[in-house]
Amino acid sequence: MFQETFAAELATHVGSRVEVATDNNLVDGILSTVTPNLVLVIEVNSGYGYGENTTLYLSVDAINFVRFPVAA
Amino acid sequence: MALTNRQKYLLQLTNQLSQNLIASNNTNTNANDAEVRNNVSVDLPGFDFNAGFNFDFDTETEAPAEPTPTPDSTTLRDVLMDLVNEQVEVTTPFGPVTGTLIAVKSDYIVLIDADGSQVLVRMENIELVSNL
Known part of the structure; x- marks a missing residue:
């Protein structure tokens, strides 16, 4: 049901809405790319105005948890 | 002598x-x-x-010193394995995550939180586990 590793499981959710928590940040966006060491998230809620989709690279090692919110 | x-x-x-x-x-x-x-x-x-x-x-x-009881679970992973299908709270440096533990994999666990969202928590960053 679930992949054996965290990165492999994340890779099955590419294109999904995610909330990624690191020690000091919570990134809300669309999961774009997953490699064994890096996660690319297109942030949709940066709070800096319209049309400002920021691309963020997160180290897999820095991630505390990833939440996949259910659609409202 | x-x-x-x-x-x-x-x-x-x-x-x-x-x-x-x-x-x-x-x-x-x-x-x-x-x-x-x-x-x-x-x-x-x-x-x-x-x-x-x-x-x-x-x-x-x-009185002779009593030996310290050793728990059956020796690793955090063992503890989590015993808590599958239970309501748990895991604490990470970011903060606590609460939900039903549904899977324990090699380097992460899967929780379903109160609103039904799936949460993948990296085992390496779990600081504390408690059974609710």
Whole structure:
């Protein structure tokens, strides 16, 4: 049901809405790319105005948890 | 090593002497009592009274230290495996995550939180686990 590793499981959710928590940040966006060491998230809620989709690279090692919110 | 009659007699006298000293100090404070016990000594010129014996004058018997119980689970992963299908709270440096633990994989766990969202928590960053 679930992949054996965290990165492999994340890779099955590419294109999904995610909330990624690191020690000091919570990134809300669309999961774009997953490699064994890096996660690319297109942030949709940066709070800096319209049309400002920021691309963020997160180290897999820095991630505390990833939440996949259910659609409202 | 066998003791001569004279040595046995001296040993008996010494035991009586130490017991009398301790008994007469029972009404004193524990500190005084310990001091008396620590200070009891017999000086017999030309006679090695100790002769390889260990005289323990301590009247209190100490209970042997109980071994610390070892839990069945030895790793965080073992603990989490025992909590599958339970309501748990795991704490990470970012903060706590609460939900039903549905899977434990090699480097992460899967929770379903209160609103039905799936949460993948990296095992490496789990600081604390509690069963709710």
